[in-house]
Amino acid sequence: MDVDIGFDDILRDFERDSRPNEANITKLKEDDIQELTQAWISERMSPELLDYKDSLIERLLSRIREQVEYIELNSIELQTQEKDIKLQLMIIESELDRVNFILRSYLRTRNDEDIVKRLSEHETAYMEKHFASLIQLYNSLFLSQLPQHLQALDDTSGGQSMIEEPNFQKPVFLKVLEDIPQNIAIGDEEIELTKGNIYLIRYSAIQKYVHSGDVALI
Amino acid sequence: MNRIQVPIWLAQILKAQRKCNIVPPEWLNLKTLKELYQHEVTDLESFSELPFNWLEISKIFFENAPDDLSDEIHKLKSLIQDLKEIRMIKIKKGLTLINESHLQLDNLSLMEINEIRPFVVSVMGKLTSMSEAVTQDEQEVEDEMESEDDDASMYGKE
Structure with missing residues (x-):
């Protein structure tokens, strides 16, 4: 019977969430997840970098922070709490894992492609740093040993370009x-x-x- | 018992905690699957309308909620397998139509697309670059002919 009561409580929580006045907010949050998922898939499948979903990512990050805080607050008192809070925390954690996975993969996919004007501020900073360390590494490893005219990393002469460009015919x-x-x-x-x-x-x-x-x- | 719509990952958690039953989708039963199979066999031109994730959904039910299904699970499994196979055969037949411009694949599910993706994308990519090379060659030949015409008319003037 214990189990049944716990389950009913969870259902009530859901119903509370989906009451008309809050229904719109819930719907908006769901749409955000949907939008993130589609942005992630599109980014993975498109040969070029797509526009950065600035406000969407902001909204999701702040909601993730809220949920993490909620988990931290409640897990301290876990010993004394009822059983169903445990389940609730588990559900929140699962969702966090899911969203975080997509978010990370989205950002990482974007950093594999490169068209500077569509990058976000953070991404540009990351890319410049990454590129600078890469050049430094190449220089110290072998580039400095080569004749000067072979040292360039952006050579486009000789029939073969060193700059990779997206293949729009893909x-x-x-x-x-x-x-x-x-x-x-x-x-x-x-x-x-x-x-x-x-x-x-x-x-x-x-x-x-x-x-x-x-x-x-x- | 209350009925409520939740994402399938949440239903899986609740089911694992024995806190809910999952209501199977209306196509996941012997009767409908048999009809769908019949449609696949009789209509060779198109694919029956299954959800975009039908293979994943049926797998989730088979593994996590077999007791919520109304029919015997091994029969359902073999029907799903049959459907999967007949559709794959049709897909492969359809691939003979591939050309450099486009291919229409209505009602294919995500799994099915992923299965053919590496092959189809590389073949079509090659066809595209070949047809481009051909049109470029033709263009060059035309340009040459035109410039020869120009030359000829110049000679004509002289």
Whole structure:
């Protein structure tokens, strides 16, 4: 019977969370997680760096801090507390783990790509530091031993560029989220993008719809 | 007993604590799965409408909540397996249509896409760069012909 009471309490908590006046807030929070997940997937699948989700990340980070504080506050008194707080903490922790995983992976994926204007402030600082240490390492290891004209790291002559550029012709899988009134043209072919359908198309052809959010990379 | 909608990861935790039963989705039963299989076999042009994560969802049920399913689990498992296989066969047949511009894959699930992703992306990437090389060559030939025409007209004037 104990178990049943605990369970009912949890349900009541949920109901409280989903009451009309708070329903909107809950919905907004859910949408944020959804948006993060989609941003993460798109970032992983797109050959270029996408816009940084500045305000979204801010909101999520502050909510993560709140939850961590909540866990810390309650776990001190755990010994004396009822059993169901334990379960509640476990659920919060699980969700934190899930969100943190996606968030970290999102940020790390972005740092593997590089177009400076879309980086956030922190990312730019990180990248500059990383690049400076890398050059220093290369210099001390072997570059200083090479003839001067071979020391450059951004040589584009000789038929081969040392600067990697995103391949916009790379095919990507995408799902159409909003009907796109205008057909897209590839070569001589015209392709109609219908809501809900899944396509494999080169990135350059649908790039602007990825930016506008009308299609989602999958 | 109250019914409430929660994310599936939360349901898994509650289920592990024996605090809830999970209501299976309306397609995860013998009757519907058989119908879906029938659709896959009869309609070779399209895929039946299963959720984007149907393989993952069925796996979660088989492993964490087998007692919440209304049919015998080994029968369900084998039907899911059959569905997976027939769809993969159809996908592979469909891949013969691949070209350099696009491929339409409606109703494919995430797992199925991931299974073909490495192969399809690299093949289409190669086709794209080949067709580009061809159009570039053609362009160059055209340009040359045009400049020859120009030359000819210049000679004509003289």
